[in-house]
Amino acid sequence: MKRKQFLALAAGAASLPLIAACGGSTGGASSTAAAVEGEIEPRTISWLLSRPANGAVIEIMTALAEEYAADHEGFSLELITTPDRPSYIQKYETLAAANELPELFDTDATPFAAKLNAAERMVDVEDLLTQLGVLEDFRPAALDYQRFDDGLLRMIPLEFGVEVFWYNKALFAAAGVEVPTTLDEMVPLCEALAASGVTPIAVGGADAWPLERYVAYQPFRIAGPDYITDLKRGDAAFADEPGSASAAWLAELGEVGAFQQGFSSVGYADAQALFTSGKAAIYNMGTWELPNLATTELPAEMHEQIGFFTLPAADGSVTGADEFVAPSGIGVAVNAQTYDPLVRDFLRFALERYPEEYAKSGLLGPTSIDPVIPDNALPIYQEAIDVAAELGEATLMPWDTQLDPSTNSRLQQELVLLVQGDITAEEFLTTMDDTLAKNAPKYFED
Structure with missing residues (x-):
């Protein structure tokens, strides 16, 4: 079928x-x-x-x-x-x-x-x-x-677990870039990394949810967790400021080649291998992957180069630096x-x-x-564990757990098209608001 x-x-x-x-x-x-x-x-x-x-x-x-x-x-x-x-x-x-x-x-x-x-x-x-x-x-x-x-x-x-951005310090240094302090800084960061000859961000597009994480970042920083709560019910729109900022940001990331070629068909394990082999500079993933990302299972050349940073801020952020994705x-x-x-x-x-x-x-x-920290853990292993003890009150809820099935499925499809440059940010927003209006009432009727 x-x-x-x-x-x-x-x-x-x-x-x-x-x-x-x-x-x-x-x-x-x-x-x-x-x-x-x-x-x-x-x-x-x-x-x-x-x-x-x-x-x-x-x-x-x-x-x-x-x-x-x-x-x-x-x-x-x-x-x-x-x-x-x-x-x-x-x-x-x-x-x-x-x-x-x-x-x-x-x-x-x-x-x-x-x-x-x-x-x-x-x-x-x-x-x-x-x-x-x-x-x-x-x-x-x-x-x-x-x-x-x-x-x-x-x-x-x-x-x-907590989700962070793992990065390769050596690739950052070679491209002359530093850890971003804001989400907007990730665009020129990725542009510089791409110009240096490496993939800026490895993402498992075939699994859909890793790319979908990115659409939630700007709204969470700009408007906090209430935006997705209102959006999924149709009480807010994708075209509202948080959603339009997200669409514009993702379009810009696509324009500078932030994700690897053919990302939409790359699986979870292959995306991780792209990062651990030193071919990609950033990998957004949770602490459930610590055995693969923070132990001597990493290639030896990565042992001193692995680092991480948490979700960057946005201009006028309403959520704190200690508030991001922390799923169970x-x-x-x-x-x-x-x-x-x-x-x-x-x-x-x-x-x-x-x-x-x-x-x-x-x-x-x-x-x-x-x-129990394993014997083959690198120092960064404990550092990542410690992040969980410093979490703030607000939590970014992944959108694939919040939207109705039909809207979520369409969002995952449209995100790929947006990042690939096949549609504009405006087209993305229009399509998603039409989809939301059609499907949300089936799940959120009063």
Whole structure:
């Protein structure tokens, strides 16, 4: 099936039956963790997810499931994996529309997920974590990242990190440039880097979200987090000052060749390799990549050259230097319709053990347990970890977690065209406002 045909099918399936399919549901937890009673009857439970197969989350949860199974004969945890995020979202939304989501499923606090919650398809995670006695162990920022606009918590965070701009000091020096203090300075910075013969910024365009991060930067600095909250509901426009500033900035970055040629088809791993091999000067990525970016796994010539800077300011910034993207990753939702004593007991077991095991991976986790710094860490490893302790109150929410599915999909397509110079900033803004007006009311009706 062609991609456009699949997207149309998924969108059509997701729009109407979503509420109706759940409204007549019987059993399950009805969006609360308190409604489950009875004996624990082991069986296979499934988890629909999109995470690296060799990543700490999957490895730890798999090991914990095997340990749990040793004392609960007949139990197993089946992982339904779709590694790339766009394909995962298609599968997730299609299964949701068909009322076939498994016991656990990955999701951000998107408008689509909010629809599921309104239809009582998601267990109250704040209630669940409170009952299990682990709520206070979690970082408030990790929990807040998973909340809907009304403050409801329906996803369990299994990760946490801060996003920074990694850069190659030697390439900066060769181009005669310094770390930018404002977003506008990134345009001449990238122009100078490109003129020196290197790729200024490595970005995994094939995964869509890395490029989409950039569209949120100017608005967050100019107007703070409220802009995207208003925008996604249609109460603000892309053509308003924050959005128009962003479009103009991205067009300028495209004009000076800020991103590598063919960036729209470059995957996550290849973009990272472009930076770690010394062929690109900047790589915008989170601390979940510390093992690859801040240890002796880096090529030796990079050990003394790796640095990072946080999101630069903008003229008249309303957010502080200590406020930027600090995500707790895609969260785990618990299907209220299949929630039972077994699911609850497994989560109790896993969440009691998970934080300490995750800390051993050397990564910042969703709880207050400090990560174990690996023996092969470079000094910058601890420096990046320390950034998390200095975070301000405002958090930049990635736009792919905020916009309705149709508007977000169109935004990702139009961003590529904008940066490539195939459309103007004005055309971009007009298209996006038309798309928003058509689709936002379906998700944000009063």
